[in-house]
Amino acid sequence: MNDESPDRYVSFVGINCDEKADRLMAMLKARxxxxxxxxxxxxxKKLEEKRRMGNDNLYFVGSQVNSLSAFFEEIEDEAAEALLWDLEQNCC
Structure with a gap:
């Protein structure tokens, strides 16, 4: 990747994707x-891989949408499901 590559988050300006991903990750850790x-x-295991690879929270959420959805559905966390849906629709 060269220094002239576009920022992959430029299209997310104004919709707080990083903040939402951080909030979802806090919910995940608490649950x-x-x-x-x-x-x-x-x-x-996946969070350890995330740490080792240096990936940010938004990347992690985008990579784990189906697993996160299954987990939050299983534990009946509607708030986390709604936030994940918002992230998937608007940020991933």
């Missing part, structure tokens, strides 16, 4: 602490 769902192990 992981509250449940013994099979998804906890999965996300523990």
């Amino acid at each position: 992981m602490e509250e449940t013994d769902s099979r998804w906890v192990g999965y996300f523990t």
Whole structure:
């Protein structure tokens, strides 16, 4: 990637994608602490990979939309589902 490559977030100006992704990640971490769902192990592994690769929260959310949706649906977290839907529709 050269220095003249466009910023991949330029089209997201004004819709707070990074802030929404940060908020969803906080929700994910909180829910992981509250449940013994099979998804906890999965996300523990994926979050470690995220850290190791240096990916940001928006990239992680975009890469894990289906898994996040299944987890939030399983634990009946409607607020997280709504935020994830918004992110998917507007930011990913």
